[in-house]
Amino acid sequence: MTSHEAAQRFPRSSPYWPVLSHPVLRRILPGLTVSALGDGMAVVAVSWMALQLAPPQQRGTWVAIAMAAYTVPSVLATVLFGRLLGGRGGAQLAGWDATLRAGALAAIPLAHLLGALSLGLYVTLLAASSLLHSWGTAGRYTLIADVLPERHHLAGNATLGVIGELATIGGPPLAGLLIGWAGAVWVIAIDAATFAVLALTYHLAVPVTDRPAPPRTGPSRTAGFAVIRHNRTLLGLIALSFGFFILFGPVYIALPLHIVDDLHASATLLGTYYMVFGAGALLGGLTVGYLRRWSLWRVTIGIVVGFGLTMLPLGLGAPTSLSLLAFAVGGAIWAPYVPTSMALFQRSTTSTNRTQVLAANGAVTVLAVPAGTMLGGPLVSALGARETLLICASAIITVGVLAAGLTTHRTPSEGPRHAPGV
Template sequence: MPSDASRFPRSSPYWPVVSHPQLRRVLPGLAVSALGDGMAVVAVTWLAIQLAPHSQRGTWIALAMAAYTLPSAAGTVVFARLLRGRSGAQLAGWDAILRAGALAAIPLAHLTGVLTIWLYVFLLAASALLHSWGSAGRFTLIAELLPQRHHLPANAVLASIAGFATIVGPPLAGLLIAWIGPVWVIAIDAATFAALALTYRLALPANGGPRRSERGASRTAGFAVIRQNPALLGLLVLSLGFFFLFGPVYVAMPIHITDDLHASATLLGVYYTAFGVGGLVGGLVAGYLRGWPLRTTTIGIVVAFGITMLPLGLGAPIGVSLPAFALAGLIWAPYMSTSMALFQRSASIAQLPAVLAANGAILVLAVPLGTMLGGPLVSAIGARPTLLLCAVAIAALGLAAGGIAISRRSARSPGGPTGTEVSARR
């Protein structure tokens, strides 16, 4: 019999995803758009530095970065009645169109001489209004086109694309900013979203519009579905706590590098690059976890991530803490893929866009809120103790979630698991 190696790539869990007649047309557009967003992480802050008054640069940088993500939480509620019940391709396509248009207005305003820091932040905020719906659309599209057994590998493909973009995008942006300036890097980002919107329009069949049962639905229907489903509510709380507790790391890491290790920003970049490389590997590995129990795996990721963060908080030598941080990135990467697969299995196709948008609207606040907490926390106890506290708290969160899951499973299956429970474990 031929070995798995001889049958590669057809034996790979990713083959049904990349060979799918419709998805394979969308994936290049997603990759180009992700690269544009990876470049925008640097360009958005750099243009804010150029436009803001010198004495207020820190404030405007924070506002610009927040504007590029946080308005999606408001958009989840404001546009719920219009968008609930739409197909995944429609949601993702409209998000891409809005992103392209709002971001393209930035270089246009620059050319006409009217670009101010206020207008800049406003346009960034406008570009983000449908971001939660766009993300929900991508994962809904997977659930619409693929059978359940392929959801996790497909989610992992999206995560791997994003992970690759976070590694390649920022250094590429640095080169382009030095050559043509940050405003034109944002123009490139706008062009990538325009290409993505065109990809959705041409690669996927048009949908007939919202389902009749979804018209007039409550603006908070997605939140209601999560609230009424203990499994989804528990998963949302776990994710919220996980991301929130990681937020202070963004504040503590640079201060730990400068004050505790007496090193330069170069070392900080090395740590983040190691985390990104580990994340890329972890994203590729995630597709091979489809035979694992998803809920247990998701909780285990949280526990393992907290443990791998401990060397940083304990002041281990760089030769130990750097590989540990790379391992943390590897462990972190499959979390979104497994958690999205749980949502895809726990909600109907009709409910899924609103549920995922509601989930995204809450989670988009988690890291910024945790980062805001990081400032006073580092000031109060120091950078390294903050890293240690985050690591311990994340591991404890995962252990608590595991304990609750075990107790619920025991309470619900005194005579053995039911078919529904067996399905929920997978």
């Protein structure tokens, strides 16, 4: 095929065309993009609001509490609401999550206007907003699996990832400008508005008549965890994800301290590291749809090993230009992990247990990064920032190599299989 013929066939020849042109998804993706941008701004606004509300001597503690409240409560809700939410449709779960987030976050600027916003109320509202986060994430990926044939799942997952990466690049700088102009509380108000738009989008894009009826008798609260426990493919995948994410967690502590203490540089360099990582992740995310003919298990394990290798220059004290380049490559390698691992989950579950399994996976992975971040403090204090980076890189490589060794003895199935129901 000539380049002219290829250009004429594009974009219909792209693996992303079936996703972008799907009658349901093309109505949902704009709402997801708006909401992702709002959430990208909230990453900055949530911590900045905590800084404004907290006593000066307790700022660090309250920032950590606020950021944890914005994510961690969903772990508890995965178990508490398992019987109620298991078996619900993907769009319904994602819509409920967006509705709760919109309401709880909107209460923050309302309390501010009434002069009633305290630290305790702020953290409580953040925690309430995050309760259905794992179920909402499970709902989005369940919807992808429900409306697209299996061969397009990877491209669908990658589209969600690219939207997130774009929001990560654009959201924080925009939040900085808006905080300087209007204040952090109004950035949170904008985030609430974007979730309201997303909730309305789900309601309009998937009519009630197209949604599966809820089960008459709900599954057990821990149904998703039970399915994973009885399925070696899923158990191995969730163990790999947990190990990967928890070992990356200390980087959030070690990298800033490495820049300040070892390199004697400013916050500008830290921002540059995150910028090149985000740019690499965006490029890496765009390539995911073209991996559909590859062995997804080998790709997923290769991502873990490859990412660990890109972290080595930081841990070994390589020149800044080299470590920045490696960090950008690391972002490109990192980006496909969630789409490929989610595709493996989608292929290894059934329509009856998919939402429970994906919610359980979300609960485990949501815990992993904060747990690793908390581990980073003692590690840096005991060993030093650069040494911690080196240990994390080496440990990530080790986890990937061990996973590769295990799969040579028993290659997990990537095709549809009926995981045990509960």
